[in-house]
Amino acid sequence: MRFLVLGPVGVFAGGRRITLARGQQRTILAMLLAGNGEVVTTDRLVDTLWGSAPPHTARKSLQSHVSRLRHLLLSMAPGERDPLESAPDGYRMDLAVHEFDAHLFRDLVEQAKLCSDPRETLSLLERAEGCWDGPAFGDLAAHPGLEAPARHLDQQRNAAAAERHETLLTLGRHDDAARALSRVVEAEPFDERAHGQLMRALVATGRRAEALATFRQVQTRLRDELGVDPSSELRGLHEHILRQDTESSVPAPPPNRTAELVRRSDPLLGRERDLETVGTWLRSASLVTLTGPGGIGKTRLAERLVEHTRDIWRDGVISCALAHVRDAEGVGGALITALAIQPSGGHSVTDALVSGLGDRHLLLFLDNCEHVLDAVTPHVEAIVDACPGTTVLVTTRERLHLRNERVWPVTPLDVPPENARPTDVTATSAGSLFRMRALAVDPAFRLNDANAGAVAELCRRLDGMPLAIELAAARTRALTPAALAQRLDQRFAVLAGGPRHEGGRHRTLEAVVAWSYELLAPEEADLFDRLAVFAGAVPLASVEAVCSAGHLPHTAIAGLLGELVDKSMVVVQRDGEDVRYRLLDTMRDFGLRRLEDRGLADALRRAHAAHHVTLAETQARRSRGPEEPEAAEVITRAMDDLRAAHAWAVAAEDVDTALRLPAALADEVFFRLRDEVTTWARRAVALAGAGDHPAHAGALATAAWGATSRDECERAVREAQTSLAEVEPGGAVALLALGALGTAALYQGRLAEVLALTDRQEVPAVALDDDFRLTYAWVCRVLGHLYRGETEEAAAGVPQLRRIAERSGSPTMRAFSRYCDGEVHLERDPDRATASLEEAVALARSVNNRLIEGVSLVCLASSQGRRGQVREALHAFRDVVVHWRQVGDHTHQLTAVRNLVELLAEMEADEPAAVLYGAVTSGDTPTYGLEAQRLTRAWQRVEERLGHETADALAERGQRLGVRRVGDEALARLDVLLET
Incomplete structure (x- = not known):
């Protein structure tokens, strides 16, 4: 007897197909077949047949329908084994003895995937398609209980069809492929893979124009109906066809890397x-x-x-x-x-x-x-x-x-049937996962006839939930599957029966976590609870610092952590030599509740926050010297926990932690553009009692640095001046606040004030032996002279700037010194400028310094333009506009586009130059000094060529764009120019 769902639900018996009459028996048969050989509960069948308000006789009626269905099936194939089996809580179809067309289809598809001969592959896929006689489950496909399995089967059919079409193309049967694919794209107008295959088939048969028309049709549909563009693969294929001089060499799509990737990592x-x-x-x-x-x-x-x-x-x-x-x-x-x-x-x-x-x-x-x-x-x-x-x-x-x-x-994994043999277990994803995880903790584990039934029971009782199965499998080093199943029965007696809806799965998972937790040794359980205070993946050193206690000595943490990893309670993340540990979200929630119940949550959060304050302060000091690459990476990897520590501190009104964290991270705000730290600082200084804390001035200085990056220079001045007023002159915080004041003055064009502020910074920086801050003071001095047009003074300052930067050992300050060297020599010595700026970009990127990377890229683009390397300059300006757009820095975006206007004027690209000129002169950020002079000269040349009236109209169009759309307009103009 063969059961049929790949079309109308029915049975093939006695040499003929039998379709059951409409009614409850046919729906029951369909539900049992959708169960794929597993038990379908009585509750689920009742819900399917009668909905949320079944009659009081529903269960009795169900028994009657099932009895008549069994009798009908046996009458179709006298002498064959009864396919319909009763279970304590429902019914199942025995699909191991009787045939099932869905199984036959899947087996043929799997054989085709393993086949190396495309002709044999095609034969197998055609046989697989021959199993179908219409949409899965026929007219029952829209039934609420069958919609998901029907959709699943139809998707598998579509995937097999796509492979069949690909094989036709491989074999050179392009006409056959084109005919089949034409029907597919008509039925599935958004199927991009099918459209790509059709385009390839059409080109191969000499119908290039039709292939291009096919692309235009799908592009229009996607844009008009879904609001998206075709995929990069489809666009690439279209561009390739446009470029071809012959009509035969259309590339196949890139190879499917799925199998390769899966082999390289856990399945x-x-x-x-x-x-x-x-x-x-x-x-x-x-x-x-x-x-x-x-x-x-x-x-x-x-x-x-x-x-x-x-x-x-x-x-x-x-x-x-x-x-x-x-x-x-x-x-x-x-x-x-x-x-x-x-x-x-x-x-x-x-x-x-x-x-x-x-x-x-x-x-x-x-x-x-x-x-x-x-x-x-x-x-x-x-x-x-x-x-x-x-x-x-x-x-x-x-x-x-x-x-x-x-x-x-995302649904649970498929699970083994009752009385499963080892092959039945490994034929399911839940069973395979259990075996794989069990082997990971116990290489001697063997799945055999003696334990297969217990493993199958575990998978079923755990609802096919991957995390629950992994936790259970991790216990096989100490307990047999049968012993695990017995404990599971005891633990989940309250969960027996009832519908397996999502909430039930979640309760089961919580219970499994509790069960696994109870199997831990006391010290392991204690460490697990304490780990929940971490927000992200953390190194062993952080675990030791935060979680060690009297009964959990520092020296014991590593061993206990290893045990928790082995038992799948903790996840390991490896990136080269960097090894970190984290809890899954469900585990963390469980651990936090345990900490609350034990009254330890506040103490652990306080310890966690204190550790991360120390980490931030320590790494901030390291980041101002030769250890900056490592220190910056430590801070980057700790951001989840730094964020969590500060949020806790604000909520708990722990003023010390709330202020010290942002006070330590001013350089992260300015150089690596971590804007959220600016918000941390402002939230901290607003706390009650914050003004009396010694770290208040440092947090205000950090807020001031952040304000300069936000184009809030007036606010930066207020915050920096308040910070200065709270501290003794000559200290580290005073030096930090002076740097923020100097930066705001530089951005606003108050250049005499910039030079005065650099003098105020130099003496305390020398006294503190702080070459990092001293270098930055010299950066402002050199740029202040340069922007005032005092190029000789600027050039004279560069050697001293570079000496101090080298002495500091900081890649950031070394990059800044190269940037200043490039700026100063941009017109005096273009080759030297280019070399210095390229070095600045490389150094900045080595420590993720987004600020110096961006300003150096602007100078490089300008240098190329002034040296007549127009196309290279256009590409470089495009890169830098994208850079500033990505980091959202409108101040520096304006500077980049001002330099672009100069290049466009030199190229006599007057229309885009006029529009962009209007845009960059519409905001509040001033242009001054040499930049203002160059921009004015560029505008005068554009105005002369276009005429006053036309130029003003175009500039007015740019002014209407506003500052925030400058980048978009510049990119659009650059793309047009680069295409010509």
């Missing part, structure tokens, strides 16, 4: 369909959300999707983990930091995100959003609406409920 078992479908969505959708309960594997699936699609995104992938964020302000700060953008004064975080992303083509991955969904959703909505090149991938326990959101529920 992601049971997620093939998820990877295929969601991977396709990411190529066309603007927002994709993975939903499901904690422990279901949303994050791991998303991470693998990022691996598989990374090459699609021209501007890469940006990840932002939000598990540790607890409020709306923290969400904004985390996003700003992840995207490395800089809000300008008066503009919201959402505005900064939209402006910073612009038309960048990238994937933004937001992980663990459920607890801050109200805060995340407005940002995502704005990005999706305003940034067509950005695709957002979200993991959360519930959807965002936004327009055009595509939601993929």
Whole structure:
């Protein structure tokens, strides 16, 4: 007897196909077949047949329907084994003895994947297609209980069809492929892979014009109906066809790297369909959300999707983990930091995100959003609406409920049947995961006839939840699967029976965590609880510093941590020699509740905050010398915990921690553009009693540095002057505040004041033996002279500046000295300037100094333009405009575009020069000195060629753009010029 669901639900018996009459028996058969050989509970069948208000006789009626169905099936194939089995809580179909068309289809597809001969592959895929007789489950496909399995099967059919078409192309059967694919694209107008295959087939048959028309059609549909552009692969194929002189050499799509990536890392078992479908969505959708309960594997699936699609995104992938964020302000700060953008004064975080992303083509991955969904959703909505090149991938326990959101529920793994043999266990993803994790902790573990049934029971009772299965498997080093199953029965007696809805899965997972926790030794359990205070992945040294106690000595932490890793309670993250440890979100929540119950939460949070204050202060000192690369990396990796420590300190009104953290990180704000630290500083100084604390002035100085980066120079002056008034002259904080005052004066063109302030900085810097601050004072001195037109004085200061920078050992200050050398010699000695600026960029990038990298790139672009390297200069200006857009620095963006206007005028590209001139002169940031002189000369040349009236009209158009759209306009103009 063969059961049929690949078309109308029915049975093949006695040499003929039998389709059951409409009615409850046919629905029951379909539900049992959708169960794929597993027990379908009585509750689920009742819900399916009668909905939320079943009659009081529902269970009795169900028994009657099942009895008649069994009799009908046996009458179709007399003498064959009864396929319908009863279980204590439901019914199942025995699909191990009887045939099932869905199994046959999948087996043929799997054989085709393993086949190396394309002709044999095609034969197998054609046989697989022959199993189908219409949409899965026929007219029952829309039934609420069958919609998901029907959709799953149809998606598998579509994937097999795509492989069949690819094989036809490989074999050179282009006409056959074109005919089949024409039908596919008509039925699936957004299927980009099918459109690409059709284009290749058409070109190969000499129908190049039709191939190009096919691209235009799908491009129009995607833009008009989904608001997105075709994928980079499809656009690349289109461009290749346009470039071809012959009509035969159209490239195949890039090889599928999925298998290679999976082989290189742990297998992601049971997620093939998820990877295929969601991977396709990411190529066309603007927002994709993975939903499901904690422990279901949303994050791991998303991470693998990022691996598989990374090459699609021209501007890469940006990840932002939000598990540790607890409020709306923290969400904004985390996003700003992840995207490395800089809000300008008066503009919201959402505005900064939209402006910073612009038309960048990238994937933004937001992980663990459920607890801050109200805060995340407005940002995502704005990005999706305003940034067509950005695709957002979200993991959360519930959807965002936004327009055009595509939601993929991440479901449990498939589980083995009862009375499973070893091969039955490993044929399922849950069973394979258990075996793999058990072997990881006990290489002697063997799955055999004696334990297969217990393993299968564990997988079923754990609802196929990956995290729960991993926790159970990790205990096999101490307990047999049978012993584990017995403990599971005792632990989950209260959970027996009932529908397996999402909430039930989540309760099961929480219970499994508790069960695994109870199996820990007392010292292991204590360390696990304490680890929950960390927000991110942390090194062993941090664990030892925060978690050691009298009964948990420093020397015991490493061994206990290793035990927790072995038992799957702690995750290890390795990046070369850097090894870190973290708790999964579900584990962290459990541990935090334990800390609260034990009355230890406040003490651990205080210890955590104190450790990270010390870390910030220590690494900040190291970052001002030759150890800057390592120190900057330590701070970068600790940002999740620094953020969590400061949020706790503000909530707990721990003024000491709240002030000292931002006070230590002023250089991170200015050089690495960590704008959220500016917000930390302002929140801290507003706390009650903050004004009396010694760190108040330092936090104010940090806020002042942040204000200069936000284009809030007046505020920077107020905050820096207040800071100076609170401290003794000549100290480190006074020196920091003077630097912020000098920077604000430099940005505003108050150059005499800049030079006076550098004199005030030099004496205390020398007295403190602080070559880092002394170098910065000389930077301001050289630039002050240069911008005043005192080029000889500026040039005379460069050798001393470079000597001090070298003595400091800081890559940041060495980069700054090279930048100043390049600026000073830009016209005097272009070759020297170029060499210095290129060195400045390399040094800045080595320590993620976004500020010096950007200003050096502007100078390089200008230098190329002045040396007549016009095309190279245009490309360089494009790069730097993108750089400032990414970091959201409008002040420096204006400087870049002013220099671009000079180049455009020299090229006689008068129309774009006039528009951009209007844009860069419309804001509040002044232009002065040599820059102002060059800009004025450029405008005069443009005005002479265009005529006063035309030039003014174009400039007025630029003024209407406003400062925030200068970058967008510059990129659009540059792209046109580079295409000609």
